[in-house]
Amino acid sequence: MKSKIKIASGQGFWGDLIDAPYHQVIKGDIDYLVMDYLAEVTMSIMQKQKSRNPNLGYAIDLIDLMKRLLPITSKKGIKVITNGGGVNPISCADAILDAAMKLDIGKLDVAVVLGDDIKDCLDDLIKKGCDLNNMETGEPIITVKDKLLSANVYFGAFPIVEALKRGADIVIMGRTTDTGLTLAPMIYEFGWKNTDYDLLAAGTVAGHILECGAQSSGGNFLGDWESIPDMAEIGFPIAEAYPNGEVIITKHENTGGRVTFETVAEQLVYEIGDPKEYITPDCVADFSSIKLEEIGKDRVKVYNVIGKPETEFYKVSCSYHDGFSATGSLTYCWPQALTKAKAADKILRKRLENLGLKFDEIRSEFVGYNATHENLAPQMDEDKINEIVLRFSVRAKDRNTINRFGQEIAPLILTGPPSVTGFAGGRPKPKDVIAYWPALIKKTMVEPKVKILELK
């Protein structure tokens, strides 16, 4: 058994800094690189890409990235774990193997984990008694079934552990908990059991700290953010994990950013509910038990984590199509920038009303004044403000309604208040509105399947 392993975070979402994983593998020694690509909206985008081309539906950037990483990771023995397989992990793995073949790196085992995508077997599951009621509203899934774009079960760490046991160098997952990507190598390397709840919770907490990339190493830091060094070359976080569950959060030397009690604490509270009940498929972690201690420059020890047994359910995330939306904006300048923007808003609302268009929602925001903090924004001295952006958004079930709205923005330039600019992007186009359907499913109803694809 290894006495410690280093797990490095490479991506916090699909669209994160492209060079971050590369820097993680070249700027110092690590054992594992974990990359989180999936957000809820990502699954529906990938499902759409797959419906147009059956060979797509995964994080396509991953292939170019792996071409750069593989010569280094195979030489250094770094394993890569990612959920970038999206809704088509097999095609993703095939594309990586194709790329690897041209690189002359020798043997490579790529594991894929299947079984999370339940979109095509929903009827069967419903027949077997899975109601998949909406966790928030209690409605049965049948109300949105015809509009469903994706339906995925969140697997945890254990399918990844199985893949590692079977010799995988790279593990390509579909829907997996972000935390499972980091927890899995600890279970595998340290031989933790599925009943070692405190240890599983410790690894889960480490996963939570790593899952949003540089958000724990100085990025998006609301404390003394101006003092964070060299954000241009920010180092992504690394979890140095030990068999007893202690984890040190750090980053490579000679990188920007900072790892302190404060930067880690901000990530700990990010997007959590009841801190005593952080539920994953692997365990229930108690975030109110966690202790943080700065033990050196850019080194924070995370310990004392308490865990409880896992629940009997997996979380399911479904997405469905729920109409269209569009946003247009216009910029008004001094003098009376806000007064002009408000007048334009009124005119636009009147015109839409005259057209008899039916919207589910109309929203106008005044960027530069109160778009983010709304009524908490202080009253402003209009004479001191140079410009205000009117951001006008609508949502409707019918695409034509949204298209018609799109034709009403530009005319305001010649038919409304003066000194207006910022309309260069053309008419606002209808965007698909994707709504979510969170549900639970008994773990016994679905089974993760690990498949190994080899390059010899």
Add this chain to the structure above:
Amino acid sequence: MSKIHLRQIAHGRSGDKGDAANIGIIAYDDEGYKIIEKHLTAERVKKHFEGICFGEVERYEMPNIRALNFILNNALGGGGTVSLKLDAQGKTLAAALLRMEIET
């Protein structure tokens, strides 16, 4: 009695869970935690966000890291891609809470 801005004694981070926003507020020291634990009640936070949050506010304590976590239900205009808000994910709400003035 003196007035302080919450941002003088605490920092934090916010994000989304469906149509609910979560705001974690972390005090810089133990003294600060005593102040937020006492004064930053769910009711105060609900009142502060009366123009933004239209559901219940839940409060959870994390004395281990000197933090309080708030869940603001029905605060993101539908959440996800349904929401028309510029800040559909509630990313700026932690800063909005730090605007609060507290009398100590």
